[in-house]
Amino acid sequence: MNNRLETFVKENRKAFDVMEPSAGLWAKIEQELDNKKKKKPVKLYLWMSAAAAIVVVFGLAWLYVGKLQNKDLEIADVSASYAKKDVHFAGLITEKRDSLAIFAAANPELYKKFTADLKKLDEDYERLKTELPSSPNQTFVVKAMVKNREIQLQLLKQQLLIINQVDDYKRVNQI
């Protein structure tokens, strides 16, 4: 075990670190650090304005679509309490979707899969909605619609949890 090479290296460890990095390297690092510092606030500002824009667009779209669909039978026409729930869930869903969208850039494949799942539920919801006016048991359909919203919300919560964990894992393994 007591090997001459290992012992020699251990005793003369310093003699092996003889090379020097070039003198200008610190200047380069400093420059990069300055660049990063300047970029950061701009980036945050951009993100915030992007988020604000999304909120405005969503809001406007919601109002517009709401107006267009006013002639359709709404959940509120059937049951006020279910309508309240529906609106409540819809708000939470939009919020969660926005959070999910922020992670999208880092995990594009995962995001694609998640949105596919959500899209199916969304389609189901729309189908129920078109069925609603002609349905003989409207309360039943409305119940199904609210349940659909609830499932969407649960799914989103799970997805956020997963994507968060993936993100954490990635960050830890970066080192």
Added chain:
Amino acid sequence: MQGSRAAQFELYKLYAKAMYNVALRILNYEEEAEDVLQEAFLDAFTRIVDFRQETTFGLWLKQIVINKSINYLRKRKMEFVSTDEISEVPDEDSFDDYEVQLQAEEIRTAITQLPDGYRVVLSLYLLEGYDHEEIAHILKISENTSRTQYMRAKKKLKSILEQKGMRDE
């Protein structure tokens, strides 16, 4: 949060040379080693909030430097070939029986002449002080491969040194 520039420079002065040598031993190219050094310091400074006080800053930085260096090597399409199949037992040969005067400078130069795979394992074990379990983890190879590679690297190193010794005589 980012710490003052003066403090960063102090850290740089303290660690740059040692870290540069770590990277250089793995990469064998000065330019790449400098790139790694630059990236590693930038990373360390921008992620200093992630730094947990379980280890020293030096060890943490060294880990970053080594990982980055290995990534650079991998980009060069170098593979840490598994040698598990060829399980010849490498003879535990020691340097005791040989004539060459062990000179740090000679050993250092001889290490640079080793093939990538040998050089990396040998550097990590002999100079950076990692054990085979840790090397296996860093290079994503088996512990056994790390051991075998190290033994072979040592053998090769010995032959390089012997050749050099003969030429000098």
